[in-house]
Ligand SMILES: Cc1ncc(COP(=O)(O)O)c(C=O)c1O
């Protein structure tokens with residue numbers, strides 16, 4: 453048994469690695485709850501009507517959605533699979549919002565059959581599909597229209613979503629958003645509750661959100677004149693940044709809420725429009741810093757004067773973010789937490805892929821095979837973007853709260869990898 457050091461929710465990470473094996477995702481449930489409460493409490497203090505919808509793409513599992521439900525969050529789902537998980541977790545249907553830039557007929561039918569709270573309409577094809585499905589089922593639905601406001605948030609270009617040149621939503625500048633509002637308002641089966649906009653992810657400032665509110669209100673004022681339409685809901689999406697490394701300086705979550713509420717109040721007032729409900733959709737900022745991944749160090753390759761590669765028993769299969777966005781992480785050797793940092797190494801995954809790197813140039817104590825490495829802030833878009841590349845089984849996920857650990861997603865077995873394979877002999 454190695455020395456017990458770093459703890460989460462009262463449990464030592466080393467003891468969890470020994471109990472459940474590695475790679476292992478460990479979540480601090482109290483942290484998830486505190487993040488959720490930071491948003492909810494701040495809205496309550498602002499005295500506005502609101503919904504905080506957890507963007508379940510960041511990390512979805514039955515246990516996670518049960519925690520979100522306990523915290524009275526609404527839920528953003530973007531696929532039939534995420535919706536199915538919500539249903540399995542017993543999520544109240546009226547709190548579910550369905551997103552997606554290419555919703556299938558069966559996704560839309562499932563959402564309507566389950567009576568979800570709202571559908572965020574993304575494009576003209578979807579209006580057509582929705583109309584046909586609602587007619588056939590003789591149903592109605594609440595909807596928001598997703599708008600790309602032409603705002604460029606300061607973040608990695610792959611996670612920008614609010615710029616004009618985007619696959620998401622109706623563009624404001626070209627007039628497509630006007631046309632969409634008009635079409636939806638003319639559809640008696642779709643109740644247009646309001647507008648939605650999401651400008652990107654891992655954003656560290658409020659300016660982009662404030663500019664979005666202004667852009668939306670300019671349009672809303674015109675739509676009031678043109679269509680006598682007033683939004684009951686303004687959904688400003690997610691994207692609130694978190695700390696991955698010492699260089700990251702995110703705002704306290706409360707600041708995003710106060711900035712959004714202030715700018716909506718101001719814009720509504722300026723344009724003589726009534727105050728809407730404000731909805732947001734945080735994903736990363738609810739779960740990101742609540743998760744840690746533990747790996748075991750395996751082979752070490754030292755190329756003198758060049759680099760020391762330290763390979764761990766996971767990699768891009770449980771964390772694609774470094775390969776996809778050059779995302780940076782910090783890590784510690786759990787069993788050497790008090791030892792001085794003696795060397796600079798690079799942490800590699802075990803996939804047959806040069807780009808399968810987790811961390812470049814990190815300082816660590818003298819590193820050896822068998823050490824446990826914990827990589828921090830992996831709670832968002834780690835497990836949810838995991839793959840079976842090279843036929844690696846997906847890692848296990850453990851929740852810790854009040855000194856108790858609970859396995860919430862089992863480690864995949866090799867049998868799981870071939871479960872859909874059919875013989876060709
Ligand atoms: C529409 C929408 N809402 C919410 C989110 C959640 O974003 P984040 O995890 O950055 O809060 C995303 C992802 O960027 C998104 O596309």
Ligand SMILES: N[C@@H](CCCC[NH3+])C(=O)O
Pocket residue numbers: 509611653654773777832833
């Ligand atoms: N998956 C991305 C963010 C995109 C979120 C969905 N629009 C990440 O890991 O940062």
